[in-house]
Amino acid sequence: MDQLLAALADPERLRLYARIVLDDLPPREADSPAARKHLGRLLAGGLVERLPDGSLRADPAVFRRGPGPVDTHPTVPRRLTGFFAHGRLTAIPVRPVVRHELLVHLTDTLFDADRAYSEREVNDAFRTVHDDTAALRRHCVTDGLLERASDGSSYRRVHARA
Incomplete structure (x- = not known):
């Protein structure tokens, strides 16, 4: 509440x-x-x-929901918990390895692998955890976690490679 x-x-x-x-x-x-x-x-x-x-x-x-905070990201990996407060990302990690781990967590949590998302939908999803949606989106594309259509009309989560 x-x-x-x-x-x-x-x-x-x-x-x-x-x-x-x-x-x-x-x-x-x-x-x-x-x-x-x-x-x-x-x-x-x-x-x-x-x-x-x-x-x-x-x-x-x-x-009408019960009392207590609703944690939208209940399974944050232990190594990343220091970057979150009250379910929100407080900072985007600078170290590439840690940032990549965070981005993997966010893309797995926020996006289904089977559908395309408009830029607005991607921004809305990222906005649930952090206000700098452009940085998160750019990092995910650069790290190969989100794939942007060549015409810029949609994004897809990249399937995990074994």
Whole structure:
């Protein structure tokens, strides 16, 4: 419940959430830089979900869940736990080996191997753990964990190689 309250504590974020609840947020406004900044916290907190058509919907069930924090990444490898606080990534590791281990964990946790994701979906998934979605996306492509279509229209998780 603390995460919900923290997500709604910012007045701008609360206004954005209210507009989503009232279905009073035009798609072009939802894509504005100011809205995207706050939308990540609302998506991460489970207050809002993005529907397949790209529209946003407030999820009232989030208020009916039991007490206690919802850990979206319960199986973080022990070596990586120091990079997380309250289910969020606090820093992207600088050491390439550790960063790669983190990226493997994130791609395995956030993406299904059998489907393509739009850039928006990739960003929304990464935003649940960290605000620098571009860096995470770029590192995953560079490390060969996500494959970007040649026309830039979609991303796929690369199947693990034995």
